[in-house]
Amino acid sequence: MSTRRLNFAIIGNECKRQESQQYIERIVKLLEEHGATALLEPDELSETDYVISMGGDGTFLKAAGRVGNLEIPIIGINMGRLGFLADVLPSEIEYTLTKVLSHDYEIENHTVIQLLADGFPTQSNPYALNDIAVLKRDSASMISIRTYINGDFLVNYQADGLIISTPTGSTAYNLSNGGPIIVPQSGSLCITPVAPHSLNIRPIVINDTSDIVLDVESRSHNYLVAIDGRSEKMAEGTRLTIRKAPYVVKIVKQKNLRYFSTLHEKLMWGADTRQ
Template sequence: MSSRKQVFAIFDNADKRQETLPFEKRILTYLDSHNATALVEPEDFNDADFVISMGGDGTFLRAAGRVGNRQIPLLGINMGRLGFLADVLPSEIESTLDRVLSGDYIIEDHTVIKLESDGEEVSCNPFALNDIAVLKRDSASMISIKARVNGDFLVNYRADGLIIATPTGSTAYSLSNGGPIIVPQSGSLCITPVAPHSLNIRPIVINDTGVIELEVESRSHNFLVAVDGRSLKMAEGTRLTIRKAPYTVKIIKLKNRRYFSTLHEKLMWGADNRQ
């Protein structure tokens, strides 16, 4: 009696479908010949054992948003540029699927954070794998953000914005604003200001069990909140709460891939380019 077929859901970037189509065909051919099933852009992922994201890191984040709390492992095939989350090259598709089907991989649990507004869930998907950013809405002036952690006053940020980043998101927007690189599974979050008015306000790393509360004042009387890039307009005076979600995102990693080697390859970490 044959074992149950493994089901792979394929999620791609609709804007680059023509680019990904030849590689999707390779995946379909491979899975069909290895007693596995592929679902291309299904309405939901409920029947999937694995989700394959085909695109860059932005596509991977959208796939993670679709997976939500279902605990389905994600595999990222990099059709973009940097590919920090989507780290499988197109040339490695078949060899990687070989290893996935044989169980030769590890699962990394990545922290997710959740946004609440005045104690209620926000209108869009409130969960972020990378970061939640509070940003000024126009180019006129900075905003003022009063921050508390576990009810204790932290600081009143006067800046263009504030980024709350997970370890996964520490190599994204937060890093470009001077935030530290945080190793996954370190149990931390980073609060990074965007263009702060005061030079003595620096990024701070806190335990990921901490509950962050933010109150925003703005001359334009509104501001933006970006949840993994999904933007919402908020009214001044809205109280935001950011906390760790009750679930993690499971990411497939091959056993020979290590986080620090990825830093070296993708971010040129520690490279000395002096002649």
């Protein structure tokens, strides 16, 4: 009885760069030697078993957006600098793919959040793996964001913006605005204000089963919503609802890789810089 060939889709900006061709050739060669198929930037992913994201974390987010609710496991090869999501180094390509082909790896399920505008999905991709941020458009005035959790009033944020972050995104824009690091699979979301105009407003962590409703007022009568960095203009009076999506993003992880060691290595977590 024959076994179906596994299909690996290779996607990312690095596929178009000359200096990355050697890595792509190495991937294609290894997969073919193991009876698998490499698909370079395919239009459709429905017949794909694994997605290989080549680039940095921004490329990984785009790959996750393309995978969407198909829940295809993603292997992130880090061709950039930080590589928190894309954590496989170019030197580890053969080792990692060999482990995947022998089914010797782990899958991490990462929460996705979605945005509804007046009860309907936004025109662009409404799903975010990292965060959804509501931001002012002009440089002069703050915005007012009345925030409700499961119908209960939380607070009226007077701020430059508000970040709703998943645990995956907690080490991104959320962290740079003073939000906490949240361990993956903790079942939490974080609400972090951007430059709040009050000293007694701090980030708050809530259950990821919560519905977050935002009513935004702005002197310019419009504002921006950034969904994993994809910006969309919204008109004042549009009620935003943010909730957990009905699917997860599956990330391939090496069995010996641990989250806290990644914090130490990538963010210099706990490093003593005193001389």
